[in-house]
Amino acid sequence: MSRRPRIRRPDELAAPPRFAGRIVDAELELLDRQVFDPDSVQVTTVDDLELTDVDAAHPDPDAPPEILCLLSGPVFGTRVFGGRPPESRFERVDWAHVARLTTAVALDVTAEVLDISWLERWFRDRVIARIPGGRHDPE
Amino acid sequence: MILSDLLGLRAYAADGEELGRVVDARFAIAGPEDHPLRTARMLGIIVSPRSHTSFMGYERTDVNSPALLARWFEHRGRGSFLVLWKDIASFGGGRMLLRPGAVLYSPKLEPQDG
Numbered sequence: 001m002s003r004r005p006r007i008r009r010p011d012e013l014a015a016p017p018r019f020a021g022r023i024v025d026a027e028l029e030l031l032d033r034q035v036f037d038p039d040s041v042q043v044t045t046v047d048d049l050e051l052t053d054v055d056a057a058h059p060d061p062d063a064p065p066e067i068l069c070l071l072s073g074p075v076f077g078t079r080v081f082g083g084r085p086p087e088s089r090f091e092r093v094d095w096a097h098v099a100r101l102t103t104a105v106a107l108d109v110t111a112e113v114l115d116i117s118w119l120e121r122w123f124r125d126r127v128i129a130r131i132p133g134g135r136h137d138p139e
Numbered sequence: 140m141i142l143s144d145l146l147g148l149r150a151y152a153a154d155g156e157e158l159g160r161v162v163d164a165r166f167a168i169a170g171p172e173d174h175p176l177r178t179a180r181m182l183g184i185i186v187s188p189r190s191h192t193s194f195m196g197y198e199r200t201d202v203n204s205p206a207l208l209a210r211w212f213e214h215r216g217r218g219s220f221l222v223l224w225k226d227i228a229s230f231g232g233g234r235m236l237l238r239p240g241a242v243l244y245s246p247k248l249e250p251q252d253g
Contacts, residue, residue, distance in 0.1 A: 003157070004188070004189075005156075005157050005158050005159040005188035005189070005218075006156075006188065006218075007188050007189065007217055007218030008188070008218050008220060008243065009218075010245065012243070013220050013243050013244055013245040013246075014242050014243065014244045014245065015244070015245060016221060016244045016245045016246070016247055016249075017223070017244065018249075019167045019182055020167065020169055021167040021168050021169030022167070022168045022169070022175075022176075023165060023166070023167055023168075023182070023248060023249065024165070024166050024167075024168055024179070025163045025164070025165050025166075025185065025196060025199065025248065026142055026163060026164045026165075026166060027146070027162065027163040027164075027196075028163065028195075028196040028199070031142075048141050048142055048143050049141065049142040050140075050141055051140045051141065051142060051181070052140070053140050054140060056140075056229060056230050056231040057229050057231065058229065059224070059227055059228075059229065059230070061224065061225035061226075061227075062225070064180050064181040064182070064224040064225075065140060065180075065181045065224075066178060066179055066180050066181070067166065067179035071141060075143075078143070082147070084141065084143055084144070090141075095176075095179060096177070098176050099176070100176070101168070101176065
């Protein structure tokens with residue numbers, strides 16, 4: 001029978017090193033955060049992060065992975081039962097578009113130009129717009 | 140690679156001791172003044188010997204309220220530690236192996252602005 005991992009006392013751990021830049025733990029400050037565009041339109045939520053590829057068998061100690069994209073996709077089932085959705089099921093927002101990290105993620109581009117909002121745009125233009133009164137705000 | 144490929148892996152020391160599970164990844168975000176978030180580079184991973192997931196991070200911050208929840212979640216996350224990326228020897232197949240001499244750091248987060 002395998003032993004449970006040992007719990008180390010705080011005095012057994014080295015003092016955390018100091019690094020330049022803003023230090024962020026992904027689970028605490030990125031995953032599941034809402035993503036907004038500059039007009040405060042909600043774009044998506046962060047379901048996962050796409051990282052640069054590394055050789056898992058021999059990771060280069062001097063080339064840690066970097067965040068490439070925010071991912072949004074059907075992750076509920078895989079979080080509960082394990083595994084991961086296929087790549088094709090993820091929608092991506094380039095990390096380069098991230099302007100601010102607070103309690104939400106703010107982008108520097110509008111949702112209109114992102115692929116991730118195509119379904120909403122299509123529905124608005126092809127369905128809602130054909131309903132009488134569907135092209136303007138309620139009066 | 141996606142972050143979920145790392146989260147949940149069982150971490151092992153070079154001598155085979157099971158250390159816990161990867162519950163989070165720490166990044167350093169930096170860039171020029173006009174785009175301070177340009178690069179988000181992984182510093183390392185957080186391993187927890189007891190919990191399988193990261194929740195609220197009470198064990199990594201000085202937040203201590205609401206007191207009852209803080210004590211419970213801090214207890215669940217006790218013994219967590221940070222392993223730097225350079226100390227990761229390999230990962231895959233549900234396991235992550237650390238290099239010989241890997242240093243286990245306190246996972247505490249320094250308070251930051253913004």
